[in-house]
Amino acid sequence: MHELPQQLANGLALGALYGLIAIGYTMVYGIVQLINFAHGEIFMIGGFGALTAYIALPSGTSLLVAIPLMIVGGAITSVAVATAAERFAYRPLRNAPRLAPLITAIGLSIVLQQLVWGLYPDAKKPRSFPEIQGESFKIFDNLYLQRADAFVLVLAPLCMLALGLFVAKSRSGRAMQATAQDPDTAKLMGINTDRIIVMAFAIGAAFAAVAAVAYGLDKGQINFEMGFILGLKAFTAAVLGGIGNIYGAMVGGVVLGLAESLSIAYIEEIPGMQQLGGGAWANVWAFVLLIVVLLVRPQGLLGERVADRA
Amino acid sequence: MRHRSLLILTTALTTGALTLTACGSRDDNKGEGDSSKKTTVVIGVDAPLTGSLSALGQGIKNSVDLAAKTANKNNEVPGIEFKIEALDDQAVPASGQANAAKLVGNKDVIGAVGPLNSGVAQSMQGVFDKAGVVQVSPANTNPALSQGDNWGKGELKRPFKTYFRTAATDVVQGKFAAQYLYNDAKKRKVYVVDDKQTYGAGLAAIFSAEFKRLGGKIAGTDHVTVKETDFSSTADKVKSSKADSVYFGGQYPEGGLLSDQIKKTGAKIPTMGGDGIYDPAFISASGVANDGDLATSIGYPVEKLATAKTFIADYKAAGYKDPYAAYGGYSYDAGWAIIQAVKSVVAANDGKLPADARAKVVEAMSKVSFDGVTGKVAFDKYGDTTNKQLTVYKVEGKVWKDVKSDTFKD
Numbered sequence A: 001m002h003e004l005p006q007q008l009a010n011g012l013a014l015g016a017l018y019g020l021i022a023i024g025y026t027m028v029y030g031i032v033q034l035i036n037f038a039h040g041e042i043f044m045i046g047g048f049g050a051l052t053a054y055i056a057l058p059s060g061t062s063l064l065v066a067i068p069l070m071i072v073g074g075a076i077t078s079v080a081v082a083t084a085a086e087r088f089a090y091r092p093l094r095n096a097p098r099l100a101p102l103i104t105a106i107g108l109s110i111v112l113q114q115l116v117w118g119l120y121p122d123a124k125k126p127r128s129f130p131e132i133q134g135e136s137f138k139i140f141d142n143l144y145l146q147r148a149d150a151f152v153l154v155l156a157p158l159c160m161l162a163l164g165l166f167v168a169k170s171r172s173g174r175a176m177q178a179t180a181q182d183p184d185t186a187k188l189m190g191i192n193t194d195r196i197i198v199m200a201f202a203i204g205a206a207f208a209a210v211a212a213v214a215y216g217l218d219k220g221q222i223n224f225e226m227g228f229i230l231g232l233k234a235f236t237a238a239v240l241g242g243i244g245n246i247y248g249a250m251v252g253g254v255v256l257g258l259a260e261s262l263s264i265a266y267i268e269e270i271p272g273m274q275q276l277g278g279g280a281w282a283n284v285w286a287f288v289l290l291i292v293v294l295l296v297r298p299q300g301l302l303g304e305r306v307a308d309r310a
Numbered sequence B: 001m002r003h004r005s006l007l008i009l010t011t012a013l014t015t016g017a018l019t020l021t022a023c024g025s026r027d028d029n030k031g032e033g034d035s036s037k038k039t040t041v042v043i044g045v046d047a048p049l050t051g052s053l054s055a056l057g058q059g060i061k062n063s064v065d066l067a068a069k070t071a072n073k074n075n076e077v078p079g080i081e082f083k084i085e086a087l088d089d090q091a092v093p094a095s096g097q098a099n100a101a102k103l104v105g106n107k108d109v110i111g112a113v114g115p116l117n118s119g120v121a122q123s124m125q126g127v128f129d130k131a132g133v134v135q136v137s138p139a140n141t142n143p144a145l146s147q148g149d150n151w152g153k154g155e156l157k158r159p160f161k162t163y164f165r166t167a168a169t170d171v172v173q174g175k176f177a178a179q180y181l182y183n184d185a186k187k188r189k190v191y192v193v194d195d196k197q198t199y200g201a202g203l204a205a206i207f208s209a210e211f212k213r214l215g216g217k218i219a220g221t222d223h224v225t226v227k228e229t230d231f232s233s234t235a236d237k238v239k240s241s242k243a244d245s246v247y248f249g250g251q252y253p254e255g256g257l258l259s260d261q262i263k264k265t266g267a268k269i270p271t272m273g274g275d276g277i278y279d280p281a282f283i284s285a286s287g288v289a290n291d292g293d294l295a296t297s298i299g300y301p302v303e304k305l306a307t308a309k310t311f312i313a314d315y316k317a318a319g320y321k322d323p324y325a326a327y328g329g330y331s332y333d334a335g336w337a338i339i340q341a342v343k344s345v346v347a348a349n350d351g352k353l354p355a356d357a358r359a360k361v362v363e364a365m366s367k368v369s370f371d372g373v374t375g376k377v378a379f380d381k382y383g384d385t386t387n388k389q390l391t392v393y394k395v396e397g398k399v400w401k402d403v404k405s406d407t408f409k410d
Helices: A004-032 A039-056 A063-093 A099-119 A147-169 A171-181 A183-188 A193-219 A226-241 A246-269 A279-296 B002-017 B054-073 B093-105 B118-131 B170-184 B198-214 B232-240 B252-264 B280-285 B306-318 B328-347 B357-365
Strands: A137-140 A143-145 B039-047 B080-088 B109-113 B134-137 B163-165 B189-194 B217-223 B245-249 B271-273 B294-298 B369-372 B375-378 B389-396 B399-407
Touching: A004 A039, A004 A143, A004 A147, A004 A171, A004 A193, A004 A226, A004 A246, A004 B232, A039 A063, A039 A099, A039 A193, A039 A226, A063 A099, A063 A193, A099 A226, A143 A147, A147 A171, A147 A193, A147 A246, A171 A183, A171 A193, A183 A193, A226 A246, A226 A279, A246 A279, A246 B232, A279 B217, A279 B232, B039 B054, B039 B093, B039 B328, B054 B080, B054 B306, B054 B328, B080 B093, B080 B328, B093 B109, B093 B118, B109 B328, B109 B357, B118 B134, B118 B163, B118 B198, B134 B328, B134 B357, B163 B328, B170 B198, B170 B245, B170 B294, B170 B389, B170 B399, B189 B198, B189 B232, B198 B217, B198 B245, B217 B232, B232 B252, B245 B252, B252 B271, B252 B280, B280 B399, B306 B328, B328 B357, B328 B369, B328 B375
Parallel strands: B039 B080, B039 B109, B109 B134, B134 B163, B189 B217, B189 B245, B245 B271, B271 B294
Antiparallel strands: A137 A143, B294 B389, B369 B375, B389 B399
């Protein structure tokens, strides 16, 4: 168990990344009950936006200066794509049967992937992304925190705090809650629900862009396919935490990340379970956990904020 | 409550979709129309033209295209005009099978080059065999494809008489890697990781057996999932196992990230792999300096072969968008082998393509012998290349440098 702290740190960093992406699923679902399967691609496009911003900067720019600009560049791109998707793909289907926007989202995901594959220079192969240079931080003998992991572990709680305050305190945030509870009544009370829905898409996209920058800084590369699996995992995290609940998304992400990294490290050490351990089975254990949680608490760990709505 | 059931449905879909990760486009390339009186012979090409392995797939397609164009320009087979029909398999076995069916359905297709992945080849072999269409893979390395499922027990039996390859098998490659790592690099304790695919798992098993036979120790094993990107937990297991090297059976997208993440844990040990990681994208995928990482690949470096000079010059002159990559030379030779087989069939039939050309070409294939881009091209009784040259490459200063080229001896 010597490497337990290290594996916990790995799981936390991975989970925080899942959580940042999961916000996009949960906000949109909380307000319009749409599972936006194209959100993984919004994340990917955020990464390419950030890379474009980095390339546009004069070479030799310090990463300390570049990272905020990359986040801004990524967020502008992903928010633009997400709001355009809302306006042109989802809004016309607002009153259609629920399966129609779901299938549209899957189609949109394929389209966005192929567009980046085809149009972004050299995107057919992984594109290298600036990495945070330097040694890992040594915390204990058996715990090294890589700089990119530290970045996401600091940034994710800050983003969550900002989002929590925004939703609870600001005028727009309260309008968002009202729309989630009952869009028709909210409209009658003078809330511009279309604007609120666009805002939910935009906030989710901005969080995805932050996640994409964190991902790129950690892995040193981004590619046009990266949104698919991470999007599925983040969606899983959102369901695990209770879809529609913004804190649930982060909790679900962290639980999922920890489940993956601990199952890779320790399942194989249980006597008789050697065959069922290691990286090959991490997804299986993560989904076993999801199923168990949903059996016991169908509303997810923290519960759906909008569960009373039916 | 209606959307609760929808949520459960989509959750179930998600679980399933994790294994079905492919979506993409089809890239048909039928060449330009030609209405002269020459007989058209189509060489099918099947390779991943989209997706993360497209760098290799595009190189295969272009190289076969170059072989066909060269044959047409030199009038290699009088009266025959070669064309290629390239289909995209996205490295997915089911797509490969559908493509094989599409190719054999076109009566002008006389042979096919491809695929890249051994797993895809498994699903295509039966289709080509049934239709009696010759298939030459430039890159498949799994031994079972040509020597039967019991090759490990020494019972070699050729399952499909239509299957040939210009690439050496994993038996040769895995053993060569183990011998290099043990004898030349003096590594004694290796951690073995594979990607659970036909190619990767097979290669890792052959490597492990040979490494143990030489006296080395396997410090541990783990598996990664294709298209995943976070291997930090596996990387930390490698570090705490105190291994002095890592062997990875798999492809460059996962290999590059794995090597990168192992080095980030502070373990300064090299990762070695097969031809699946021998690609420039392995280096760019693994961002930080991964100097010292090793890969084996079939054949001698194309750039160093005297026979390859024309190929490289012609490829450049043809102005293809993507480089010929790791399998360009083998793909050109695979295409050229089909052209040579057609040539001998046509020559034996008074300069015309016989009605049973497909069957004749399969027969002629086993007698094909010529000096190709990668050396002497000929096939043994299993359809495997007789050329068993291999090279070990090492990453030095962000490029692959060849460190040892040799002919494999068992």
